[in-house]
Amino acid sequence: MSRRLEVNGLAGGYGRITVLHDISLGVDGAEIVGVLGHNGMGKSTLLKLLIGALPATRGTIRFYDSDITRLVTSDRVKAGIGYVPQGRGIVPGLSVRDNLRFGWQDHGPHDEASMLRSVLGRFPRIAGLLERDGETLSGGEQQQLALARCLMGQPELLLLDEPTEGIQPSILDELADVLSALRTDQNLSILLVEQNVDFVARLADRAVVLERGRIDSELMPRDLADQSRISHRLGLVAGEPIQPPADRHSAQGPPREVAGSHPPREDVMTIKRPVLSQLRSMAERFRMRLEDDELLAFRDVMEPYLKAYGRLDAMADNLPEVLYPRAPGYRPAQADNPLNAWYYRTDIRGAVHGPLRDRRIVLKDNVCLAGVPMMNGSSIMEGYTPEIDATVVTRILDAGGIIVGKAHCENFCLSGGSHTGAQGPVHNPWKHGYMAGGSSSGSAALVAAGEADMAIACDQGGSIRIPSAMCGVYGMKPTHGLVPYTGIMPIERTIDHVGPVTANVADNALFLEILAGPDGLDSRQKGVEGKPYTRALADGCSGLSIGVLVEGFGRPESEPDVDRKVRDAAERFGTLGADIRDISIEEHLVAPDLWTAITVEGLQDMMMHGNAFGTNCRGLFLPSMIDRVAAWRHRADELSDSLKVCMFLGEYFQEVYRGRFYGKAQNLMRRVEESYLAALEDVDLLLLPTVPMKAQPIPPADCPLELTVQRAFEMVGNTCPFNAGLPAMSVPCGLVDGLPVGMMLVAAPHQEATIYRAAHAFEQHADWKSL
Numbered sequence: 001m002s003r004r005l006e007v008n009g010l011a012g013g014y015g016r017i018t019v020l021h022d023i024s025l026g027v028d029g030a031e032i033v034g035v036l037g038h039n040g041m042g043k044s045t046l047l048k049l050l051i052g053a054l055p056a057t058r059g060t061i062r063f064y065d066s067d068i069t070r071l072v073t074s075d076r077v078k079a080g081i082g083y084v085p086q087g088r089g090i091v092p093g094l095s096v097r098d099n100l101r102f103g104w105q106d107h108g109p110h111d112e113a114s115m116l117r118s119v120l121g122r123f124p125r126i127a128g129l130l131e132r133d134g135e136t137l138s139g140g141e142q143q144q145l146a147l148a149r150c151l152m153g154q155p156e157l158l159l160l161d162e163p164t165e166g167i168q169p170s171i172l173d174e175l176a177d178v179l180s181a182l183r184t185d186q187n188l189s190i191l192l193v194e195q196n197v198d199f200v201a202r203l204a205d206r207a208v209v210l211e212r213g214r215i216d217s218e219l220m221p222r223d224l225a226d227q228s229r230i231s232h233r234l235g236l237v238a239g240e241p242i243q244p245p246a247d248r249h250s251a252q253g254p255p256r257e258v259a260g261s262h263p264p265r266e267d268v269m270t271i272k273r274p275v276l277s278q279l280r281s282m283a284e285r286f287r288m289r290l291e292d293d294e295l296l297a298f299r300d301v302m303e304p305y306l307k308a309y310g311r312l313d314a315m316a317d318n319l320p321e322v323l324y325p326r327a328p329g330y331r332p333a334q335a336d337n338p339l340n341a342w343y344y345r346t347d348i349r350g351a352v353h354g355p356l357r358d359r360r361i362v363l364k365d366n367v368c369l370a371g372v373p374m375m376n377g378s379s380i381m382e383g384y385t386p387e388i389d390a391t392v393v394t395r396i397l398d399a400g401g402i403i404v405g406k407a408h409c410e411n412f413c414l415s416g417g418s419h420t421g422a423q424g425p426v427h428n429p430w431k432h433g434y435m436a437g438g439s440s441s442g443s444a445a446l447v448a449a450g451e452a453d454m455a456i457a458c459d460q461g462g463s464i465r466i467p468s469a470m471c472g473v474y475g476m477k478p479t480h481g482l483v484p485y486t487g488i489m490p491i492e493r494t495i496d497h498v499g500p501v502t503a504n505v506a507d508n509a510l511f512l513e514i515l516a517g518p519d520g521l522d523s524r525q526k527g528v529e530g531k532p533y534t535r536a537l538a539d540g541c542s543g544l545s546i547g548v549l550v551e552g553f554g555r556p557e558s559e560p561d562v563d564r565k566v567r568d569a570a571e572r573f574g575t576l577g578a579d580i581r582d583i584s585i586e587e588h589l590v591a592p593d594l595w596t597a598i599t600v601e602g603l604q605d606m607m608m609h610g611n612a613f614g615t616n617c618r619g620l621f622l623p624s625m626i627d628r629v630a631a632w633r634h635r636a637d638e639l640s641d642s643l644k645v646c647m648f649l650g651e652y653f654q655e656v657y658r659g660r661f662y663g664k665a666q667n668l669m670r671r672v673e674e675s676y677l678a679a680l681e682d683v684d685l686l687l688l689p690t691v692p693m694k695a696q697p698i699p700p701a702d703c704p705l706e707l708t709v710q711r712a713f714e715m716v717g718n719t720c721p722f723n724a725g726l727p728a729m730s731v732p733c734g735l736v737d738g739l740p741v742g743m744m745l746v747a748a749p750h751q752e753a754t755i756y757r758a759a760h761a762f763e764q765h766a767d768w769k770s771l
Contacts, residue, residue, distance in 0.1 A: 350397025
């Protein structure tokens with residue numbers, strides 16, 4: 001075999017910092033050489049030096065006896081060297097096909113079309129995804145795409161950096177098979193940087209160990225197959241082999257172990273070890289006074305527990321199965337999206353028959369829909385594609401509904417306006433340039449415009465009811481936990497609600513029948529069960545008592561014409577046989593202060609520091625979403641101003657006052673709810689304006705910070721008190737200046753049927769648009 005790569009005395013690094021010292025190694029034709037070592041030892045730096053991304057300060061690099069030490073990267077690629085970086089490096093905005101074409105190099109015996117066919121033949125998993133954007137692929141698919149793109153350049157030497165990082169075991173097997181075949185079929189040489197010892201053991205003819213920027217030792221196949229040798233050379237224990245390395249060239253071998261049959265053996269190289277600087281930084285945050293030798297001692301003691309994480313990393317996750325096939329959908333053109341309310345259009349169908357048959361349903365874009373992109377109003381999330389369906393999605397499809405798309409929402413759902421989404425504002429279908437309400441802005445706007453029959457919306461301070469009021473549709477925030485929040489990006493568990501938005505009351509009651517009930521996964525649910533809400537629709541208002549909550553009117557932010565319109569609606573209930581009386585609950589005025597502390601401290605703790613899911617509860621967690629949300633730390637400038645002000649508040653009160661106000665607010669919110677419940681012993685329903693003002697103009701993009709934040713939170717005073725858990729529904733009750741006005745009906749826990757009974761009677765009494 002001719003030696004393809006010869007490295008002698010190579011040194012280099014970053015600026016004045018030398019990372020690698022006196023590296024000498026060679027790679028023969030059709031040989032796979034592994035490079036092992038802890039994080040920070042220079043493995044990735046070595047590949048960057050070889051491909052020319054970093055300059056060599058000393059030594060030589062020869063490829064087929066030609067000195068390439070000073071060649072630029074493009075010339076090294078033309079010479080026959082391919083490079084797949086750690087993190088994959090695909091172009092997220094390009095399709096799979098265009099990513100592959102981007103890697104084509106016209107210097108081999110094959111033309112582009114034949115090379116594309118050849119490469120796709122090795123990667124059937126991505127062959128059917130050619131028109132999908134790279135950003136919509138799973139991590140394993142992206143890794144295969146990165147390798148396939150490199151192979152389009154027809155390399156003879158492949159530099160491969162950490163290909164197993166974050167990849168499921170099944171795709172690891174596929175990747176290993178492809179690399180083995182490439183070595184055999186195409187005489188490809190591979191320099192493989194890895195921390196997964198078993199992956200290297202399966203593939204490599206030998207491996208070198210980097211320690212502090214130098215080659216410390218060389219491991220032959222017998223060393224890689226012997227855990228005691230690995231422990232001696234690396235100070236680590238190898239993991240469970242993908243395939244027994246001692247027999248890796250044999251067609252037969254011991255039977256593979258079935259995933260989940262028993263805990264995997266230790267696979268610790270997949271978990272990065274903390275370096276001294278990281279331990280020192282953590283100790284400083286903990287206010288611990290520890291010397292470096294003490295920190296290293298703690299690291300040694302941590303090793304068995306790090307191995308536990310390695311075993312955890314090797315296990316397949318336990319996520320719900322996706323039951324119905326679908327295409328990923330598409331982003332509608334601006335001409336087909338005049339309200340800017342659509343994020344994605346889809347046509348996903350479930351059961352052939354069911355109570356939601358042929359109903360067009362849109363999801364708020366914080367709801368997981370497997371295989372369809374989700375951005376939750378934020379550029380940070382854009383390109384994320386969940387791999388599961390939320391519980392509400394499965395229930396919709398089981399009932400025969402058609403999911404026609406994802407609706408725009410506010411940036412991380414932190415606005416009652418409709419102006420903070422990263423894709424621009426959502427317009428009110430009644431008056432362009434005015435707020436549609438938030439944060440479920442697109443959900444309400446699309447139902448009001450007739451582009452969907454029903455919508456899923458979510459509510460932490462009014463985000464179902466506010467846009468429903470401003471757009472003139474029916475939005476129900478059910479009792480806390482009645483509809484499972486599983487598979488939906490949360491904000492704060494004690495105020496998270498999900499519910500239906502529809503164009504009429506009967507559809508709303510029907511939709512809630514489908515959505516309600518426990519799923520066994522959502523920790524918010526306790527003793528909940530759905531009811532046949534549609535049966536209450538025919539009962540009428542006769543005999544109902546309705547308390548008009550005086551503290552909901554005449555607020556500092558109230559508009560008199562809105563108050564009058566809701567008062568008129570209350571009087572109409574009297575003509576329908578209901579007993580109408582004014583009622584006072586003074587705690588309603590202090591509830592927004594309590595909600596503020598719960599929301600800003602809770603969201604900072606769970607959604608931001610906890611990467612959406614936090615800890616200390618059971619239920620379904622979505623690691624892919626956790627990883628994606630964590631990116632806010634590197635892109636915080638992209639967050640909306642309304643979210644930023646909440647973060648500053650939450651961080652300040654958690655840091656300076658240790659969370660005591662969050663605890664006090666939760667305690668006092670129980671008292672507020674007790675006051676509502678006491679009132680609801682005397683009346684069946686409470687009635688008040690949903691939003692004390694009409695929809696306001698969308699502020700310009702260059703408006704002052706004060707106006708941006710004001711437009712996000714000025715309308716929540718009547719809605720947020722009921723996020724303590726009571727069911728509340730916005731019912732359209734008239735128009736003022738051509739814009740809808742909503743009244744809110746509130747009931748005791750699990751009394752949604754009473755709300756539907758009154759709302760349906762009001763709806764049937766007169767067309768609200770004429771009131």
